[in-house]
Amino acid sequence: xxxxxxxxxxxxxxxxxxxxxxxxxxxxxxxxxxxxxxxxxxxxxxxxxxxxxxxxxxxxxxxxxxxxxxxxxxxxxxxxxxxxxxxxxxxxxxxxxxxxxxxxxxxxxxxxxxxxxxxxxxxxxxxxxxxxxxxxxxxxxxxxxxxxxxxxxxxxxxxxxxxxxxxxxxxxxxxxxxxxxxxxxxxxxxxxxxxxxxxxxxxxxxxxxxxxxxxxxxxxxxxxxxxxxxxxxxxxxxxxxxxxxxxxxxxxxxxxxxxxxxxxxxxxxxxxxxxxxxxxxxxxxxxxxxxxxxxxxxxxxxxxxxxxxxxxxxxxxxxxxxxxxxxxxxxxxx
Amino acid sequence: xxxxxxxxxxxxxxxxxxxxxxxxxxxxxxxxxxxxxxxxxxxxxxxxxxxxxxxxxxxxxxxxxxxxxxxxxxxxxxxxxxxxxxxxxxxxxxxxxxxxxxxxxxxxxxxxxxxxxxxxxxxxxxxxxxxxxxxxxxxxxxxxxxxxxxxxxxxxxxxxxxxxxxxxxxxxxxxxxxxxxxxxxxxxxxxxxxxxxxxxxxxxxxxxxxxxxxxxxxxxxxxxxxxxxxxxxxxxxxxxxxxxxxxxxxxxxxxxxxxxxxxxxxxxxxxxxxxxxxxxxxxxxxxxxxxxxxx
Numbered sequence: 001x002x003x004x005x006x007x008x009x010x011x012x013x014x015x016x017x018x019x020x021x022x023x024x025x026x027x028x029x030x031x032x033x034x035x036x037x038x039x040x041x042x043x044x045x046x047x048x049x050x051x052x053x054x055x056x057x058x059x060x061x062x063x064x065x066x067x068x069x070x071x072x073x074x075x076x077x078x079x080x081x082x083x084x085x086x087x088x089x090x091x092x093x094x095x096x097x098x099x100x101x102x103x104x105x106x107x108x109x110x111x112x113x114x115x116x117x118x119x120x121x122x123x124x125x126x127x128x129x130x131x132x133x134x135x136x137x138x139x140x141x142x143x144x145x146x147x148x149x150x151x152x153x154x155x156x157x158x159x160x161x162x163x164x165x166x167x168x169x170x171x172x173x174x175x176x177x178x179x180x181x182x183x184x185x186x187x188x189x190x191x192x193x194x195x196x197x198x199x200x201x202x203x204x205x206x207x208x209x210x211x212x213x214x215x216x217x218x219x220x221x222x223x224x225x226x227x228x229x230x231x232x233x234x235x236x237x238x239x240x241x242x243x244x245x246x247x248x249x250x251x252x253x254x255x256x257x258x259x260x261x262x263x264x265x266x267x268x269x270x271x272x273x274x275x276x277x278x279x280x281x282x283x284x285x286x287x288x289x290x291x292x293x294x295x296x297x298x299x300x301x302x303x304x305x306x307x308x309x310x311x312x313x314x315x316x317x318x319x320x321x322x323x324x325x326x327x328x329x330x331x332x333x334x
Numbered sequence: 335x336x337x338x339x340x341x342x343x344x345x346x347x348x349x350x351x352x353x354x355x356x357x358x359x360x361x362x363x364x365x366x367x368x369x370x371x372x373x374x375x376x377x378x379x380x381x382x383x384x385x386x387x388x389x390x391x392x393x394x395x396x397x398x399x400x401x402x403x404x405x406x407x408x409x410x411x412x413x414x415x416x417x418x419x420x421x422x423x424x425x426x427x428x429x430x431x432x433x434x435x436x437x438x439x440x441x442x443x444x445x446x447x448x449x450x451x452x453x454x455x456x457x458x459x460x461x462x463x464x465x466x467x468x469x470x471x472x473x474x475x476x477x478x479x480x481x482x483x484x485x486x487x488x489x490x491x492x493x494x495x496x497x498x499x500x501x502x503x504x505x506x507x508x509x510x511x512x513x514x515x516x517x518x519x520x521x522x523x524x525x526x527x528x529x530x531x532x533x534x535x536x537x538x539x540x541x542x543x544x545x546x547x548x549x550x551x552x553x554x555x556x557x558x559x560x561x562x563x564x565x566x567x568x569x570x571x572x573x574x575x576x577x578x579x580x581x582x583x584x585x586x587x588x589x590x591x592x593x594x595x596x597x598x599x600x601x602x603x604x605x606x607x608x609x610x611x612x613x614x615x616x617x618x619x620x621x622x623x624x625x626x627x628x629x
Contacts, residue, residue, distance in 0.1 A: 132563075
């Protein structure tokens with residue numbers, strides 16, 4: 001499969017075959033055999049699940065922000081809707097999450113459709129401000145309707161013990177595989193979007209809206225579709241989040257801290273790349289483990305948020321292309 | 335007739351408190367609006383400067399025993415300096431377009447500022463009464479807090495002063511020139527960098543003033559800055575991003591809507607109509623009521 005182009009300006013850097021193409025397979029295999037290893041206790045497995053969940057969520061945000069260049073600061077809305085709808089349907093009418101999560105996806109799609117069609121025709125900054133407003137509105141609503149959402153203290157799933165029907169488990173092992181499935185699927189979706197006409201159109205809109213429109217891209221439709229895809233993926237992963245954590249509250253659904261946790265994987269790893277959120281998500285969880293350990297040692301509350309803020313600032317100022325971007329740029333130079 | 339009169343008292347009360355609270359919302363929005371109008375910077379850390387302004391009042395009152403009102407100039411200068419530092423360290427490279435990176439940098443900066451406040455001042459709620467706090471003025475059946483009246487007056491004076499600076503002074507003319515077309519402004523010999531620093535410092539100084547005046551009737555904690563940002567965003571969008579007068583009136587509008595919602599519906603949901611209004615303004619009138627006509 002050689003490119004029919006003669007040597008010249010290399011636009012596509014063809015990866016060397018061998019190790020690099022094996023890397024994803026090796027990574028999946030490593031996570032898959034992890035629970036079977038003797039030294040891997042449930043705590044480590046739970047950390048791995050958290051990493052996988054945030055990689056999946058980061059991958060979903062990456063589609064709207066990295067590929068589409070849309071400044072969504074409120075993806076917690078879709079995570080929260082996925083969690084709350086799944087949880088409420090299970091607690092109130094016993095609908096298992098296997099079905100409930102799709103209702104969550106549907107609600108998220110509706111909210112995204114209303115938000116998107118009202119704001120995406122305007123300049124990006126208005127969309128960004130609107131996403132902030134919608135997450136705050138969701139926060140107030142979730143705190144107010146206590147009967148349904150549990151108010152400030154949040155919503156806890158009725159726990160049935162190990163049950164496939166209710167997608168619940170005492171051990172984190174099933175969630176390792178579920179999380180792995182999500183990460184593989186979302187990575188695949190991102191790769192497909194990146195290589196498709198739709199992905200090309202999204203990137204064209206991101207880089208220059210006017211030029212894209214002049215080349216026949218339907219700008220508004222492309223932006224809206226990208227936003228919908230990303231919202232649906234976030235809400236679906238929200239279902240996994242809910243089953244693993246067994247609870248959700250307004251702060252961890254719609255708070256700014258959560259919104260930043262959704263963004264960091266793609267930002268650290270590399271915006272707009274399929275591998276970025278994976279590298280970044282893994283790093284972010286390591287970071288959060290270290291700061292958690294540090295803040296309990298030092299007895300300081302809020303160190304994790306300080307670290308997140310600093311990392312956010314440092315990445316944006318000094319490494320806007322993320323780790324993957326830095327590495328691949330070096331390869332091109334060579 | 336008498337029944338109608340008693341029924342209207344709560345409405346009058348809500349309108350009056352709304353206007354008074356809204357004046358300060360306006361004051362904290364004009365700085366946010368100025369930074370956007372001149373430099374296209376959406377400063378999500380603006381609220382955190384308001385919060386630091388509140389702590390200036392707290393420190394003046396508890397450590398020095400000075401009335402927070404006398405600390406207003408100090409607060410202005412300190413926050414203006416902090417703003418200039420922020421501009422040079424973070425925002426300078428983003429002037430001209432509100433990109434994803436710029437918004438994220440502002441959020442990161444805001445988080446760092448918030449956590450530093452928590453380390454320095456602790457997470458407790460603090461307040462700083464002024465000589466007007468706990469005094470109330472009765473106008474017929476309506477009552478208002480003297481501290482809020484003073485705050486409203488300060489807000490009006492500060493807004494008028496900023497408008498006058500922008501309209502009547504040479505500096506203001508330069509700022510408007512840079513905001514209009516940065517390259518053309520540099521061609522005619524203006525130093526865009528100097529003008530941007532001063533404009534950003536002014537925006538942040540205003541945040542400090544808003545904070546210090548607010549803390550005389552509204553207790554603070556490190557998360558207050560973040561919780562004030564939505565109001566600044568909504569007031570500015572409704573009034574018109576970049577318009578000083580518009581943002582001030584937008585703030586008053588927000589205050590009135592909040593108070594009316596709290597009276598008629600629920601105080602826990604007092605911001606919901608504002609969020610809905612924000613969406614409608616973005617969709618149907620993104621220039622706001624007084625915003626920049628051209629883009």
